[in-house]
Amino acid sequence: MEQKQLQQLVEQISLQSFGKKFQHKASFNPRLRTTGGRYLLKSHNIEINKKYYEQLGEKELIGIIKHELCHYHLHLEGRGYQHRDSEFRELLKEVDAPRFCQVLPQADRKPRSQRVIEYTCQSCRQVYRRRRKVDTSRYVCGKCRGKLLFKRELTVN
Template sequence: MDNQQLQALVETLSVQYFKKPFRHKALFNNRLQTTGGRYLLDTHNIEINKKYLEQLGEEELRGIIKHELCHYHLHLEGRGYKHRDPEFKKLLKEVDAPRFCNTLPNRPVRKTSGKIHIYTCSSCQQVYKRRRSINVTKYVCGKCQGKLVKKNS
């Protein structure tokens, strides 16, 4: 599927489910990483993550488009278009659109440092586990303000 076919699909779904035309652009954005799509408030365009079509299929893509069209039509009408708004939640149910998209199965795993830094308070023995090291001369225990000691891990 290319951008022209996506545009046609968005226009079709807009008329089919919302009984209103989609008058802006719909296009694939390969830079999207953590979301299936987004509605741009300033241009009223819709951007879709093509990886969802490739990995989860056209049915998932249709759900994402319906979700973004909910944002689109509510925003243009001056009604509550944000995820927390009751009007948005109601419209999602009416058109059977998902509130959130599924996680991609082939999503790259973020690299985290495997090392955990462990600090203990010398007064109350409170244990702190941190991914990043902290300066024990600058920071103290949040519980009793005692001195922190780094444990070897």
């Protein structure tokens, strides 16, 4: 499916399911990773993750488009367009749109190795493990207020 076909599909779904025109741009965004699509508040455009169409098919794509169109139409009308709003949830039910998209098949995902950074206190030898680096000039040991020293960085699978 190309950008033009996506635009036509979004316009068609908007007219059929909502009875309103979609007057902005719909496009595939290859940078989307953890979501099926998103509605952009400033430009009113809709971006769709093409992987969902490729891996889960047209039915899932239509569900994602309906979901994003709920955000779109409610926002333009000045009504509650966020996931927590009751108006949004009601409209999702009316047009038979999913609240969340399915999870992509696991074959596409690689397990991320997590890094662990170890620090030790110069005074009491207390060991601290963190996932992010700590500014040792600003932070001190919580036990004795001693100076922290970088010990090593580990990668845990």
